[in-house]
Amino acid sequence: MRVEGVSKRFGATVALVGVDLVVPEGTVFGLLGPNGAGKTTLVRVLATLLTPDSGRAEVFGRDVVADAPAVRELLGLTGQFAAVDEILSGRENLVMFGRLFDLSPAEARRRADELLEQFDLADAGDRPARTYSGGMRRRLDLASSLLTRPRILFLDEPTTGLDPRSRNQIWTIVRELVREGTTLLLTTQYLEEADELADRIAVIDHGRVIAEGTGNELKERIGGQILEVELASAARRDEAQAVLRGVGCGDPEPEARPDRLTMPAPRDGLELVEDAAAALRHAQIDVSNLGLRGPTLDDVFLQLTGAPASEDGQPQSSTPAAPAAVVQPVPSKVPTPGREPERPARRLLRLHVPTPAEVRSALTDTRVVTGRNLRHFVRQPQLLIFSTIQPIMFVLLFAYVFGGAVKGALPHGVKYIDFLLPGIFVQSVAFRATQTAVGLSEDLERGVVDRFRSMPMARSAVLVGRTVADLVRNVLIIGLMTVVGYLIGFSFHAGVLNALACVAVVSVFGLALSWIFAFVALTVRGAEAAQSAGFVVIFPLVFASSVFVPISSMPDWLQAFAKVSPVTLTANAARTYALDGGVPGSLGGAAAWILAVLAIFIPLCVWRYRRMS
Ligand SMILES: Nc1ncnc2c1ncn2[C@@H]1O[C@H](COP(=O)(O)OP(=O)(O)O)[C@@H](O)[C@H]1O
Ligand SMILES: [Mg+2]
Missing domain, CATH: 3.40.50.300 (P-loop containing nucleotide triphosphate hydrolases)
Known part of the structure; x- marks a missing residue:
């Protein structure tokens, strides 16, 4: 190197x-x-x-x-902060990274078992990594860099913050x-x-x-060892220093405590300690501590x-x-123009046509990352519960508190709950889209994205895997909301196909929003900042739309905005599919918005992701 x-x-x-x-x-x-x-x-x-x-x-x-x-x-890279997936078990972490390194599922599992054994993690292999101690995390992190036996390994402060026993284990490895x-x-x-x-x-x-x-x-260069002396009285420091110099100690290091002397000990250590002790005693300087230590940074x-x-x-x-x-x-080198190597200019557009093998590998990578993100969702059922409680509260609030007031503005013969629920689908995916930003931000903060980026895997897999997993999750949430809706009187009126079309249009809208929030996460650092930034946009968009109430009930100036809002257009399309069937009038508008968002934000995300260096 x-x-x-x-x-x-x-x-x-x-x-x-x-x-x-x-x-x-x-x-x-x-x-x-x-x-x-x-x-x-x-x-x-x-x-x-x-x-x-x-x-x-x-x-x-x-x-x-x-x-x-x-x-x-x-x-192989083991960064300064353990970049392991906290929610997955040690074994799942290794299998995932193995798959991303293009090992077959069987090979990845075999190699994971080997590494768990070698790194003394076999017993803890099936526990979530968040339950691991600092030393275990470090070992798992190190094991994650070794799935394919790299020829060069970068270890960034592998033992900082570890106890001596864990440090020794890392040294042995x-x-x-x-x-x-x-x-x-x-x-x-x-x-x-x-x-x-x-x-x-x-x-x-x-x-x-x-x-x-x-x-x-x-x-x-430092002269081997360091003599440290603690004096009984700081008043005699100068005297003591002169005495110690007399037996061969070097210049004292600056010292915060006036009663201490720290001096290089260039001579044979033991003899120097003897001489130093004798000389100090001879000068009748009381010493409370005297010892040799190895040099430090x-x-x-x-x-x-x-x-x-x-x-x-x-x-x-x-x-x-x-x-x-x-x-x-x-000598500190000043880069001279002559030495500067030629580097090809960064290409904005890569016109590289992928080979079938590359496509296959990219698909595997995307599937593995999607699977990992979905696993997070399954492992944290509380997230699923919170994801549905909040829209359920909106349903109850609007159906029972504001429902009476809204009734007059509803189209003739439409029940409020039937009007409301497709809107709630849209509201749920819109609010949940901020989770795309949170998940991606966490991966960025924990170094998981860095690990992905240091691996020979498809660059697109991290972003696509994230947004697709969120799409699957949205479909699940819509399913749950439907169940809740049926319990309180909602029903799809236009058959199964139209019901599916309703779910599809809302989900695709959610996918488009996910890409916006992926961009937010790549731009705003920190999960909380990303989430807050998201809500600033999502809140007004959702409330100034036809999600909860018909826009005819809004003041004129707001109607103008709400009419063209992507949230309104999507909610109206979902509503038509749910209640009437047939091609919704607002479908064209909704589709145009969705396509425009995807066309803008996918390239923006890819650009940000590449530019992270
Ligand atoms: N992404 C970054 N943005 C701004 N400053 C950075 C960034 N990464 C590192 N630095 C700064 O560069 C210097 C070197 O940092 P670093 O390489 O992390 O040091 P070390 O790893 O030796 O502790 C520090 O002053 C640090 O604050
Ligand atoms: Mg560092």
Whole structure:
């Protein structure tokens, strides 16, 4: 793997500045740096999730931008936050990802069993992943990246936040993978971890590689170990410092507590501790604690930059001192025009005709994602109940509270409940469409979409799988509402075919709305924001329509709007099918709206999805 002059900025934030790295095949490379250093950004570039602003990167000779699909075939990605499906069980997660990696159902199941066994998850395999501990989640996440035995694996902070036992389990797994020949890029905030696992380490800070070498080279630079002394009285700190320097300690690190001294211990540790203790006693300086420890990331940073590792990722206001002596100085590269590789311009329209195999694989991917989303729905029956309670309340409210007032405006001989229910179908799918945004937002936030995007699967499957699952769910909800309707006096008047046509027109309308909300989710970050944004649009649209009351009962200025509203046109079409049969007069208008929405929002969604980098 080779990274050349990769830079990336997010608005004013510079995340990567001319990063160069070479990772030989079959080795473990550790990327060590504090929060905000740019580790995740680099991993996302390499995993084809982000396009660099400049520079290039290749994995096994394939460019991560120009050749992204080929790169996805080779890599496994375990992101910083476990991207597992919380609702599915561990086994279902693995089978799903296996199917998306183009394994047959039988192969996917076999491989899932193998991995559950290997990752010590066999007992928990059938429990929903949301019941897993942090360590189990991490292991499941790691297993999900290994279904097809990737040749290169990216592990972004695999042990951050884990207890020591879980950390050891991950380390064992990583060592096994390396034995099998997997190339590994690992990011971490712990020098100890990089030292333990990696053949070579690059220290990254503010988007720049500031040092590179083996763990030993880095540690030698700091002089091996660190002596920590806690004084009985802070008043004698300066004296103690002079005494310790006398026995060979280096310059003390900045320390928040005045009664503590932290100094590099370049000499043989044990002897130094003895000498330090004797010298302090001789000077009659009381010490409450004295010990040696291994160096941490902070110690490395102090040595390399003269400043502790900062967390903000922003350039520090006081320019860090030039590295005193870097293990292997890495000059920060300014991308020169001559080095800049040619990259094909991003094509807006891909005129690639898919092969039959690609179509088959895309269909499988879509089916798998749809199935997964439907499973969510089945596993959370409370969602189905809430999805129907609210329209039922509207039915009761309007039928019994406002029904009397509306009666006069109804067409001759039509019962209010018969008028109301087709409208309620439309209202239900309209309100439920915001769930498309919520579901997609959650997948985005939890990193599930990133995992999908890093896999060699059909790009369309995530969006189509989401909207189609919501379509199926809408049909179910309409069915339930029909049952409720029949209990309180509603009936379809025009036979089964017309009843089905009624359900169909409402469902297709719901599908169109789902695409609008998919776009909202891809544009507005956060599930709650997406839902709120949705309601701002849906509420007025639904109430200013013929859903609950005939529009003839509305003020004139509102009628003008309500008459052409897609909600009115769809509700009227559904009503005609339910009550009279035959082709509804408003069908043309409704169909025009639906087609227009699909024609606009499907391409918009695809564009947003592709542009997520
Ligand atoms: N999508 C993004 N939008 C804006 N800023 C971002 C984005 N991703 C990362 N950054 C910023 O880029 C810098 C590097 O972040 P990151 O690569 O996540 O660091 P690390 O993984 O080392 O903690 C940080 O300052 C971070 O705030
Ligand atoms: Mg990170």
